Amino acid sequence: MIIKIGELAKISGCSVQTIRHYDKEQLLSAKIRSDGNFRLYDQADIERLLFIKHCRSLDLSLAEIRQLLSLNDSPMSQCDDVNQMIEQHIEQVERRIADLTQLNKQLKALRLSCNSKRTVEHCGILKQLNEAVSQTN
Amino acid sequence: MIIKIGELAKISGCSVQTIRHYDKEQLLSAKIRSDGNFRLYDQADIERLLFIKHCRSLDLSLAEIRQLLSLNDSPMSQCDDVNQMIEQHIEQVERRIADLTQLNKQLKALRLSCNSKRTVEHCGILKQLNEAVSQTN
């Protein structure tokens, strides 16, 4: 079964432009083209794209996915490499969660500092933000 | 006290380019320039930049900060506007935290699926990723 980019887009749920983007980025290149230069894909390409999509949903970067795909393509490489990459990725995600949690706390404190209906002149939020500034200074 | 961009950078902890960027983005424009066209800043500018920096540390976008600054500049506006913006921002942050937490769970499950030293051929992680694909399909 050979399909064109539009159908691949439908099947995969990626946009046409995204697929072209992955082509340019060497993640999924259409190995064959039609006489009129249209990209043609087969079953293996569909699976590869779904693999990419799944990895993206795990927030892996295109560079990381490229690495994963190349490991997948060369079966001699060590599983450790994959493990290590995932490990690093987990750390990164956890750091981001910690940052955002901290952030959330501050924002909520900020929200408490102003109970509406006053003009900005006396807005507690802006006051707080300004005070934080002079402390930092 | 009038200072040039380099000193403002030192005082604020922002890079010189970042300050120029804020200038271009109309967040902090140097109202005066030297004869040789150097940006000149005063105390109020320092405070404004620290305000911006503080907002950035709360992950507010430059657009949001611009809005906050203009509210700050026109004291007739309602505190509610500020409140609402912060509220939205909190929601956004909480959504992101939830996403990442979910993500983290999946990544950890993935990590468990391969205990190293095997060739990629039998790597549990890649296997898992591929299986997820065929399920999605």
Place this chain on the structure above:
DNA sequence: ATTGACTCTATAGTTACTATAGACTTTAAA
């Protein structure tokens, strides 16, 4: 007068796309 440090503008690069323009191909109907 010259050196070195600083600053200027303009431009390109980062990430993972999305959107557009203008041209070409394919498919289906008239």
Place this chain on the structure above:
DNA sequence: TTTAAAGTCTATAGTAACTATAGAGTCAAT
């Protein structure tokens, strides 16, 4: 068979918030 619509092509610009660079000009001290 012609034609029109839908699909596809490449190349380019835009998104966010910067960072980095090039090439030129300015300032402060020697």
